[in-house]
Amino acid sequence: MSKLVLTEEETMLADMARGFLDGAAPVSKLRQMRDAGQKADTALWKQMAEMGWAGVLVPEDAGGSDMGHAAANVIAQEMGKTLAVSPYISTAVMAATALRQVSDTRAKEALARIASGEVTYALALDEGVKHDPDATQMEARSDGNGFRLNGNKTFVVDGGSADRLLVLARTREGLTLFDIPADRSGISRNASNMIDDRDAARIDFDDVEATGEDVLGQVDHAMDVLRPALQAGQAALAAEMTGLAAGAFDMTVGYLKERKQFGIEIGRFQALQHRAAHLWSEAEVTASAILNAGRVLDENPEDATLAVSLAKARATATATLAVQEGVQMHGGIGMTDAYDMGFYMKRARVATEWLGDYSYHAERVAQLRGF
Amino acid sequence: MSVGQTTEEFRAELREWLEANCPKEMRDGGMSEDAICWGGRNWKFTSSAQEQWLNRCAEMGYTVPTWPKEYGGAGLTRDQEKVFKQEMGRIGARSPLESFGIWMLGPALLHFGTHEQKLEYLPPIARGEVRWCQGYSEPGAGSDLANVQTKGEDKGDHWLVNGQKIWTSYADKADQIFALVRTDREAPKHKGISFLLIEMEDEGVETRPIKMISGISPFCETFFTDVKVPKHRIVGEENRGWDVAKYLLTHEREMISGGGAGLSGGGRALGAVLNETLDTMGDTLRADAMRCEIDALAIGLTLERYKDQAEAGQGAGDASAMLKYVGTELNKRRHELMMTAGGSDALEWDGPVGNRAGDWLRTKANSIEGGTSEVMLSIISRRVLGLPA
Numbered sequence: 168m169s170k171l172v173l174t175e176e177e178t179m180l181a182d183m184a185r186g187f188l189d190g191a192a193p194v195s196k197l198r199q200m201r202d203a204g205q206k207a208d209t210a211l212w213k214q215m216a217e218m219g220w221a222g223v224l225v226p227e228d229a230g231g232s233d234m235g236h237a238a239a240n241v242i243a244q245e246m247g248k249t250l251a252v253s254p255y256i257s258t259a260v261m262a263a264t265a266l267r268q269v270s271d272t273r274a275k276e277a278l279a280r281i282a283s284g285e286v287t288y289a290l291a292l293d294e295g296v297k298h299d300p301d302a303t304q305m306e307a308r309s310d311g312n313g314f315r316l317n318g319n320k321t322f323v324v325d326g327g328s329a330d331r332l333l334v335l336a337r338t339r340e341g342l343t344l345f346d347i348p349a350d351r352s353g354i355s356r357n358a359s360n361m362i363d364d365r366d367a368a369r370i371d372f373d374d375v376e377a378t379g380e381d382v383l384g385q386v387d388h389a390m391d392v393l394r395p396a397l398q399a400g401q402a403a404l405a406a407e408m409t410g411l412a413a414g415a416f417d418m419t420v421g422y423l424k425e426r427k428q429f430g431i432e433i434g435r436f437q438a439l440q441h442r443a444a445h446l447w448s449e450a451e452v453t454a455s456a457i458l459n460a461g462r463v464l465d466e467n468p469e470d471a472t473l474a475v476s477l478a479k480a481r482a483t484a485t486a487t488l489a490v491q492e493g494v495q496m497h498g499g500i501g502m503t504d505a506y507d508m509g510f511y512m513k514r515a516r517v518a519t520e521w522l523g524d525y526s527y528h529a530e531r532v533a534q535l536r537g538f
Numbered sequence: 539m540s541v542g543q544t545t546e547e548f549r550a551e552l553r554e555w556l557e558a559n560c561p562k563e564m565r566d567g568g569m570s571e572d573a574i575c576w577g578g579r580n581w582k583f584t585s586s587a588q589e590q591w592l593n594r595c596a597e598m599g600y601t602v603p604t605w606p607k608e609y610g611g612a613g614l615t616r617d618q619e620k621v622f623k624q625e626m627g628r629i630g631a632r633s634p635l636e637s638f639g640i641w642m643l644g645p646a647l648l649h650f651g652t653h654e655q656k657l658e659y660l661p662p663i664a665r666g667e668v669r670w671c672q673g674y675s676e677p678g679a680g681s682d683l684a685n686v687q688t689k690g691e692d693k694g695d696h697w698l699v700n701g702q703k704i705w706t707s708y709a710d711k712a713d714q715i716f717a718l719v720r721t722d723r724e725a726p727k728h729k730g731i732s733f734l735l736i737e738m739e740d741e742g743v744e745t746r747p748i749k750m751i752s753g754i755s756p757f758c759e760t761f762f763t764d765v766k767v768p769k770h771r772i773v774g775e776e777n778r779g780w781d782v783a784k785y786l787l788t789h790e791r792e793m794i795s796g797g798g799a800g801l802s803g804g805g806r807a808l809g810a811v812l813n814e815t816l817d818t819m820g821d822t823l824r825a826d827a828m829r830c831e832i833d834a835l836a837i838g839l840t841l842e843r844y845k846d847q848a849e850a851g852q853g854a855g856d857a858s859a860m861l862k863y864v865g866t867e868l869n870k871r872r873h874e875l876m877m878t879a880g881g882s883d884a885l886e887w888d889g890p891v892g893n894r895a896g897d898w899l900r901t902k903a904n905s906i907e908g909g910t911s912e913v914m915l916s917i918i919s920r921r922v923l924g925l926p927a
Contacts, residue, residue, distance in 0.1 A: 171843035172850050420923055435926050440919035447918060448860040455839035473835075481836050532835070533828045538809035538819070 168466050171458050177241050180234070184245035187218065192251035194414075194507045197364065200252060206358070206366035207328040212253050216284025220255065224263040224399070225282040229275050231263075232282075236399055237461030240406035244457070247410025248417075250514055252365055254287040257325040260403045262288035262333060265344070265396035269384055277331075277346070289329035289349070290396075291320040291370055298523040300335055300342070300393065307336035307343055307377065314338070316345065316353075316375040324521055326368035327358045333383065333393075334372070341387035345377050352376070363510075363517040395468060398475045401522045402460040405475075405482035408518050409457050412450055412482075412489035415511040419443065419493045439496060446492055453481040473535045476528035483525045486515040549621045559594045560631050561587035567630035571754075571893070574636050578669025579713045595634035596665045602640055605648065609656050610664025616849050638707065639663030639670040643716050646733075646786040650774040659735070673703040673717030673736070673760060674783070681913050683718075684727045684780060688762060690719040690734065697721065697734065699742075699765040705907065709745040709758035712738055717762075722777050733779035735771040736762075752899035753887060788854065790908045791862030808834065808872060812879040815891060823878055830871050837864050856921040863914040866904035873898040 173181070192211060200208065215221055223239045225231020239260055246255060263281050266274045280286040292300050305318025316336055326332070326349075334345045349356065353375035359367045384392035420443060423434030433439055460478035463471045490512040494501040501508045519525070543551075564587055566573075575581070575588050583589040595601050598612055603622050605611025614622060626633075644663055647656055662668040679685040688701025699719055709715065715736045722730030736743065742765035747755035774782045808831045812819060819827065844854045844861060854861065876884070877898050883890040884898075905911040919925045 170846040170850070171839065172846045172852075420925070423925060432926055437916070440923075440925050441912065441915040443923055443925065444860075444915040444918035445863075447923060448864050451857070451860055452833070452836045452840045452864055455843040456836040458843065459839045477832060477835050480832050529825075529828045529832060532832055533809060533824070536809045536831050536835075537813065538824060538828060538831075 169462050171455060171462065173241070173458070177238060180238055181241050181245055183218075184242050185248070187214075188245055188249045188251050192246075192253075193249050194510055197250050197252055197510055198507075201364040206252075206364075207254070207325075208252055211251075212287070213284050215253060215255065216282070221259045221284045222263075222278075222282025223259050224267065225259075225278045226267070229278040230282040231278065235461075236402060236464035237458070239399070240403055240457060240461040243403040243406040244410035244413075247407035247412075248414040250411065250414070250510055254289070254325045254329065254366075256400050256403050256407070257290060257329065258286075258288045261290055261396045261400040262331075264399040265333060265383060265392045266346075268392040268395055273380070274383075286330045287325065287328065288331050288333060289323050289326040289368075290400075291323045291326060291332045291334045293322045294318065294320060296321075298520070298527055300390075300397070303335050303337055303342055305334070305336045305372065307338050307345065309339065310376075313376060313378040313381075314343075314345075316372040316377055318372050320370045320372070322359070322521070323356075323368045323370050325366050326370055327356055327366045332370070333396075335389055335393065338387050342389040342393075343386050344383045344389040344393050345381045346383040347375070347377055347381050361517060363514040365514075365517070367517075397522060398468075398471050399464060401479045401528075402457070402464055402471075402475050404518055404522055405460065405478040406457050408482040408486040408515065409450070409453055411511055411515055411518070412453070412486040415486075415489045415493040415508065415515075416443075416446060416450060418508060418511075419446075419489075419496050422497055433496075442492060442496070446488055449485050449488060453478075453485040456481045472531060476523075476531040479523060480525050480528040480532060483519045483528070487519065490515045545617050545621055548618050549625060552622065552625050555598070556625060556629060556631065559591075560629060561591055563587035564591045564632045564634075565630045566632070571897075573632055575632075575634060575666065576637055576669055576708070576711070577635050577666025578637075578711065579667070580711060581666070581669065591632070592634045592666050599664065601635040601666065602644065602660075602664045605644065605660065605664065609648070609660035616845065635666045637663065637666070637669055638672055638712075639668065642672060642786050642790055643670050645789045646716075646773060646782050649785055650733075650782050655773065668714060669708070669712045671706050671709045671712035671715050671738075671758075671760075673706050673709075673715045675705045676702060677704055681910055683783070683909075684731065686718045686720055686731060688717065688719050689723065690721045690732060690767065692721065693766075696766045696768050697732075699734070699736065699762045699767055701762050703760040703762075704748075704757075706745070706758045706760045707756055709738070709760045710747050710755075714738060715743075715760065716773070718779055718783055721779075725777060728780045730777055731779040731783070732776050733773045733782040734767050735773065736765060736767050740765055740767075742766075750899070751902070752896045754896065754900075756900075787908065788858045791858045791914075808875065812875065815876075815879045815881075815883070819879070823875065826871075826878075827875050830868070830875055833864075833868055834872070837868055840864070856917055859909070859914040859917040860922075862908060863905075863911050863918070866901075867911060869904050870901050873901045 219232030220242055222231030223234050225233060227233050258281055263278060266278050294304055307314040307316050329349050332347055332349050334347060336343055353373045355371045357369045359369055361367050423439060423443060424432055426433050456478040460474045463474035493508050494512060497508055500506050563585060575592055599607060599610060600612055602611040603614040604619050607613045640663060644660060647659055674683060676686050676688060678687060690697035690699045715738055717734050717736055718731050719734050720730050721732040742763040744761045745758045748757045748759060749755050808827050812827055876894055880891045880894050884894045920927055
């Protein structure tokens with residue numbers, strides 16, 4: 168496997184992404200959107216598409232930049248640092264990876280529309296409060312040559328604004344993934360008022376019609392296309408959380424160097440120094456798991472479960488520690504809405520739950536490690 | 539290993555060599571204290587297989603696979619070294635030789651030694667003929683290591699060394715000691731230290747084992763009374779021994795951190811180890827062990843990443859303090875879990891689960907030796923994060 172060091176290209180990509188996001192999507196942008204009640208930024212997504220980010224996992228012959236998972240994670244990590252709002256993980260990472268598992272003209276056209284930034288996706292998977300695709304109850308009943316979808320989905324990230332939905336439903340012999348427009352008759356979308364101020368929705372399906380053409384992959388075999396998509400998404404989300412942790416940590420260390428109490432900078436207190444050093448150590452260890460997950464997804468995708476779940480579990484733990492220490496070390500100011508740390512804490516909490524929390528991924532690691 | 543050979547060709551050749559040369563008795567993945575071959579003038583092999591295995595490896599340079607051939611190594615590249623470890627792990631081969639010469643003095647000599655010093659000291663280390671110990675800490679110089687007071691007076695052709703070292707691991711079994719000695723009492727404390735190589739058999743060197751809570755005595759006190767050390771037995775420049783000491787500590791920290799990630803054990807999963815003792819793990823133990831396993835895997839990858847970085851020319855520098863910190867704290871957690879899994883069986887010295895209690899107690903020193911966890915955190919906060927002192 169390739170080395171666990173960023174290549175020159177990946178380093179350049181990170182620098183470029185950082186430069187762009189600092190200007191186009193700083194944390195203040197999220198604040199403005201929150202204050203304006205705006206959940207999606209289509210202009211920003213168009214810009215990202217022009218830079219090749221929407222097509223990061225789309226083959227070149229479909230108009231993508233096809234940079235691979237390690238590069239996709241590099242971009243996600245930079246987005247995490249400034250809490251940039253975009254449908255990147257839903258659309259560019261997960262939907263694109265799912266569509267790539269299918270080699271027909273329709274899938275190729277759909278990939279081209281993702282790469283151009285023309286179409287965004289959301290994945291309608293979860294029905295309970297915890298991520299658990301295997302527990303899907305939503306029914307896709309056979310009806311003539313097609314299906315009727317009935318059921319309720321929750322925590323559909325980017326579901327309020329997405330143009331299309333990948334919907335997981337139970338068919339006669341297993342689970343099936345449908346690729347349908349979000350405005351199809353019988354679909355009602357209710358925006359969730361999320362703590363991270365981003366787009367998520369509860370979506371109800373009332374006798375929604377789907378044809379055989381709407382099925383992505385094979386009937387009863389959703390996981391063949393969904394598993395790689397979920398793994399790509401989990402790795403990218405883990406990368407985003409690592410970036411988030413780094414963003415919160417940078418603010419915190421900056422504050423330790425500036426803030427004075429008892430006549431000296433609080434960063435001179437060993438109690439705080441050691442906690443900061445511990446946090447940095449945790450982040451360094453997690454960074455290795457993230458880098459490894461990208462390499463494994465690119466080079467050995469059949470065998471990526473351990474690497475991906477390790478990355479998401481570690482990223483969850485590190486981001487949680489980073490925002491908790493971030494608020495505590497900032498003291499009262501860290502608790503105020505006027506200060507940005509709260510945005511990091513709230514996003515970390517949402518990202519923790521999305522696509523499986525610590526226990527979910529720890530369980531997968533444990534099973535693969537003989538527990 | 540021949541020039542132009544691919545990694546896979548090397549693997550095939552190595553596999554064949556291991557098959558033909560690694561004695562069956564040496565394929566038990568032996569990790570316990572008594573499975574280790576330390577070498578040295580007074581070493582008594584525990585079996586003829588152990589002796590055979592050492593000699594066969596030494597002949598190939600496999601006791602120190604990455605050292606240059608002229609100094610007793612096999613000159614392997616990092617990729618080949620990975621293959622070497624994988625193939626050794628695959629058949630559960632014991633390490634043919636462990637020593638402070640390999641882990642610490644060797645890397646320091648390769649970096650700071652003269653060609654003559656390398657030729658004199660490295661091959662005997664590689665062949666397991668000379669066993670070294672480390673003379674760093676003193677009663678008054680623990681975390682504040684640069685405060686060493688053992689003094690070396692300039693007597694023209696030699697230094698006259700007087701003082702006391704403590705925590706000198708296996709000094710009672712070692713042939714030689716590399717020691718930090720104050721050769722300039724006027725200079726600031728970091729700038730008056732020299733790195734000297736001293737014969738343990740020399741007149742005036744005395745050593746006494748210290749019995750530890752684990753029941754064993756891996757550490758000693760070592761006393762120097764008017765010991766004459768010839769001038770050429772210095773590594774690096776006079777009064778610049780701190781540079782060598784720091785370089786060597788970096789290696790020591792990386793080495794100690796590796797133990798915790800379970801990498802030296804061929805990456806054996808904690809779950810499997812615990813399952814051997816317990817029919818069913820309770821939910822709490824299982825949860826703790828899962829967390830430990832996740833951290834172990836990520837720390838293992840981090841060691842890998844830092845090695846890859848070093849190969850790409852980015853040395854770990856002060857970040858090695860992080861490797862030492864996370865690795866040793868992890869190792870302590872692992873052994874706590876092993877004790878829990880062992881229950882009352884683990885409470886007996888050499889009981890049904892072997893020396894588990896002794897191993898557990900031994901790990902408590904991991905976060906003290908080679909710089910405490912607190913010193914590591916201070917290094918990170920000052921030198922990596924730039925927090926004010």
